[in-house]
C-alpha cells in the first residue's frame with residue numbers, strides 16, 4: 001500500500017471525533033475479493049456503540065445547525081478538496097476492498113467528491129416561501145429546517161460514492177450523521193472520515209460505526225433521536241429497515257434493487273447501442289443497481305447487435321483491479337459468483353444460447369467471465385431476478401408495444417435504457433417506461449446533478465440534484481400574527 005493510502009487506512013471506528021475499538025474485544029476481517037487475502041480488520045461494534053454514536057450526533061447537532069450555510073459550505077468544500085487531493089490513495093483502498101479496476105475506482109472517488117461539491121453549494125440555496133396571508137394582520141412564512149440525526153446504511157458496490165451521496169446533503173442541510181458501511185468495504189468510509197476530520201468537520205457530525213449490522217441497525221431504527229434513515233442495498237433489507245423505522249415514524253430514503261431493461265430498436269445506431277451496453281452492463285462487473293439485467297432487442301437488429309456486443313465483450317480484460325488495463329475485476333464474494341453461475345446454468349438449461357463467456361474465470365476467487373446469452377425467455381431466472389454480475393441476457397421482441405410490455409413486466413422500477421433514432425418513439429418510450437430513470441441513447445445515467453432513484457420495489461426518494469437535499473429537511477409554516 002502506498003504511504004498516503006496507509007495514512008488513510010484506519011482499522012478503527014470513528015465516533016464523536018474519536019478513533020475507537022469495540023467495547024468488547026472483537027473485530028471483523030475484510031478480504032480482498034481478487035485473492036481472498038485478509039486486508040485488515042475493523043471493530044465489531046454493536047448496540048452499545050450505536051447508542052454512543054447517536055448521542056454524539058445529537059449533541060453535535062445544535063452547533064452545526066446554528067452555523068450559517070456559508071460556514072457549512074466552506075467546511076464541505078475543504079473536505080471536497082481533500083478528497084480530490086487524496087483521490088489516488090482513496091482509489092487504492094477502494095480497489096483493495098471492493099475489487100473494481102483502479103481506473104474505475106478513481107472514477108468513483110471523483111463521483112463521490114462531486115456529491116460533496118454539489119451539496120456544499122446547495123447548502124446556500126435552501127430557500128423558503130412567503131405566502132399571501134388569509135388574515136390582514138398576519139403573515140405566512142415557510143421555512144425549511146434540518147430534520148435532525150441521520151442514519152445511513154450503505155452497500156459495498158460503491159463504498160465511497162454511496163457515503164457522500166447521503167452524508168453530503170445531510171451535512172449541507174445542517175444534520176449530523178451516523179454511517180454504517182457494508183462489512184465488505186468499511187475502509188473507504190473510514191478514509192473519508194479521516195479527511196472530513198482534516199477538513200475541520202466538528203466531532204460528532206460524522207460517525208462511522210462498523211460491526212454487527214443487525215444490532216447496529218436495530219438501534220438506529222428504534223431510536224427516536226434518529227429522524228432520518230437513508231439506505232442503499234437490497235430490496236428485502238430495505239423493506240425490513242422501513243418496517244423497523246415505522247415505530248418512530250422516521251423519514252426513509254431507500255435506493256434498492258433493479259431489473260433494468262436495455263431496449264434496442266431496429267433504427268438504433270448500432271455502435272452507439274453497443275458502447276452504451278458495455279457500460280450499462282459491465283460497469284463494476286455488473287454490480288450496480290442500474291446495470292442492465294435484460295437486453296430487449298428488436299428482430300431486425302438482433303443478430304448484428306448480439307454479434308457486435310459479444311465481439312466487444314470477449315475483448316474485455318478481466319484481471320485484478322491493480323493490473324494495468326484491467327476492465328473487469330472480481331465480484332464481491334463467492335456468493336455473487338455462484339448467483340451468476342446459477343443464472344447462466346438456469347438459462348442454458350431452459351434453452352438459451354451461450355454466445356460468449358459462461359464460465360468461472362481461470363483467475364478463480366471472485367472472477368467470472370463476462371458473458372452474453374441469447375435466446376433468453378421469460379421463464380428463466382434472469383428474467384425476474386437481479387443477476388448483479390457480468391451476464392448480458394438477450395431477449396427478442398417484434399414491435400414497440402411488446403417492448404414496453406416486456407420492459408415493464410417486473411416488480412422493479414429503477415433504471416431503463418432505450419436506443420432509437422426516432423424522436424417520437426424516444427418520447428413515447430420515456431413516458432411509457434415505469435422507471436425512476438430512463439437513458440435514451442445513453443448507457444451511463446449516474447451524475448450528481450440529476451435525481452437518482454426508483455419506484456415500485458426499487459425504493460423511495462431521490463439522491464443527488466437539487467431534489468436530493470429535500471429528504472434532509474422539514475418544512476415549517478409560521479403564521480406571524482398580531483401585526
Ligand SMILES: NC(=O)C1=CN([C@@H]2O[C@H](COP(=O)(O)OP(=O)(O)OC[C@H]3O[C@@H](n4cnc5c(N)ncnc54)[C@H](O)[C@@H]3O)[C@@H](O)[C@H]2O)C=CC1
Pocket residue numbers: 153154155156157180181182183213214216217218232233234235237238240255256257258288289386388
Ligand atoms: N441498490 C444497490 O445499489 C445495491 C443492491 N444490492 C442488492 O442486494 C444484494 C445483496 O447485497 P448486499 O450487500 O448483501 O445487500 P444488503 O442489502 O444485504 O446490504 C446492504 C447494507 O445493509 C446492511 N444490512 C444488511 N442487513 C441488515 C439489517 N438486518 N439491519 C441493518 N443493516 C443491514 C449491510 O451490512 C450493508 O451495509 C445484491 O446482490 C444486490 O442484488 C446490493 C448492493 C447495492
Ligand SMILES: O=C(O)[C@H](O)CS(=O)(=O)O
Pocket residue numbers: 155157158161162232255287288289290291446452
Ligand atoms: O451509478 C450509481 O450511482 C450506482 O448505480 C449506485 S448504486 O445504486 O448501484 O449503489
